Amino acid sequence: MDFELSEDQATIRRAVAELAAKFDDQYWMEKDAAHEFPTEFYKAFADGGWLGITTPEQYGGHGFGITEAALLLEEVSASGAGMNGASSMHLSIFGMHPVIVHGSEELKRQNLPRIADGDLHVCFGVTEPGAGLDTTRITTFARRDGSDYVVNGRKVWISKAMESEKVLLLTRTTRFEDVQKKTDGLTLFLTDLDRDHVDIRPITKMGRNAVSSNELFIDDLRVPEAHRVGEEGQGFRYILDGLNPERMLVAAEALGLGRAALRRAVRYGNERQVFGRPIGMNQGLQFPLADSLARLDAAELTLRKATWLYDNGKPCGREANTAKYLCADAGFDAADRALQTHGGMGYSEEYHVARYFREARLLKIAPLSQEMVLNYLGSHVLGLPRSY
């Protein structure tokens, strides 16, 4: 067993941390407050060639694995950029996986190099108001019309749709009622978010405000056949491939956020004096932070194992889900404790932990709730009856 990062991985980690450090907490506080996309930050990472970290080399990327992608997003998040920073590039880093594996050569040539160099912003259009995590229940429908499709429907919680030129869009091409297997009849497209046919409305929300979350109203959106990913009716299977990596990357972001929060808490615990001594001297404050360190470290190990398994072509559902669960919990607890350590100051924006706290809370919900992770572990790993 080897716990050492490879030379490449160590270099990636260091270089990402250095680049992300150029954007300080003040930058993120302002972007978050203004609900403004972190264009400068995104550009710095695009220019550095980081967005194509997992994109195959023939499409302008570096062809690294999920381990390297996780290290990248963890360091971005840990820099204090948090979910604002991570979400600005998350989809570019690994979201195109279904296209890379199942897309046509033309679709890949047209899009992947532009995503890798940062020119093309994409979002992920899966979830719907009537379906939630019950993905096969989506109703957005792509009707055949000659060689095109015409799409109608609604999507919700589509991150970065406001800023995106294209969407990886999951639709039904056969209605739920008309398929034998409920996972059949779903079709995936990578297509333009034509504003004349897609009304994008940002959702007012608790945090991560530099990157929008949106509702999409799709009205007769015409999609050429060439924008279809893989075969018609197989979209669910293509999406499924990407779920484990998605969980690992979100785990990495949660972990990084926990590290950022803990760093701030420790600094404040050492600096702030009450009753003539640093408040970090109080066990009531020191122990929760020490506990968070232990939990973050343990969660990190699970995450590293999960990404290692994936990159080595081994089954990793159990580990990917466990990593998401533990990292989200440890990250949120660290943020909560950091806020508590700061006392009243934690509640002000000035000390940044309030922003971390709001963002960390998201990761217990997205991309799937902790409870759904337990559902997975309970039924798929432990073999208990499916409860939902």
Add this chain to the structure above:
Amino acid sequence: MRWQLSEEQDAYRQSFGAWLADVAPSEVVRRWLDDGDAAAFAERLVRDGWAGVGVPEALGGQGGGLVELALTAELLAGASAPSATWLATALAVPALGPGTAVAAFEGEHAALLSPADAIPGEGPRLTIDGEGRLQGTVPRVLAGDLAAQFVAVVDGPGGSPQLHLVPASTGVRAQARRLLDRSRSAADVVIEGATSGPLDVDARQFLAGCTARAAVLVAADSLGAMARMLDMAVEYSKQRHQFGVPIGAFQAVKHAAATILVEVEAARSAVYFAAASVDGGGPQSALHAAAVKAQVTAAGARVADSALTLHGAIGYTWEHDLQLFFKRAKLDEYLYGRPAGWNERIADGLDLAPS
């Protein structure tokens, strides 16, 4: 709302507490427990006239109600006194007629034939033949080894329960069970053709009342054990020194003790409210009782763990008295049903979608 004990109740608490301190100090209690002698204390309790407190005067008791019984339960637990017969009798007495009731709290202890680890009335029912002879086995009956008479739940016509009184004589066999908490006892009661007489009470109404009373009294017991463990932990944390200071100076220790205090005070408020509510017979009283059984006994089990941690290794020894209260609180969590079962009752009483 004014919430405090009446002068009489306060006086009772003081005098019963003083009596317990005199009659059942730790070294005496330990001797009883080591000898497996639960009768000595039960006899003393009867002889000195405490057993009738909380029993209505109509049944020959000294009056008072569930609040008085809860005070008794709390204090008994705080002394780790052997109290299975007292609790079993307190729960069974409302089913008995005046004469039998008097005998019950004068030493002819009575017990409901229902498993001590289930919500009262949820256990197996006995079968009865045409001449009133009973048949059946009820496992783990509280004070089953010490009771002189049993209130049996019998399968009546149309599946409705009926209550019968069975003397612990011919045709009744009790096999004692060993409990980790030696201050209570239980036995499997095997009934083979014992004669019985019907009790003139509505069985369903009695069982519903018995359930609520059991919940409150076990919660009160847990409260007593908790409060005692808090006292012990605080005392120890002032006395024990490490790194040149009493361990109570460490926040991790004092915060843990403060958390126990919060549990104790929350438990006290809830238990006495529930006791008064059950006595008042309000529409929500069954839920109040279920809530304290679920919440307080679960808290008691947590507090036991925390108090043990605060004592370090000394608390793990046989010589230290903490073990008495630790085990008491742990049994209270399970006695007459686990918190999950009581929470289920609460859930059933709420307007929720069925699972």
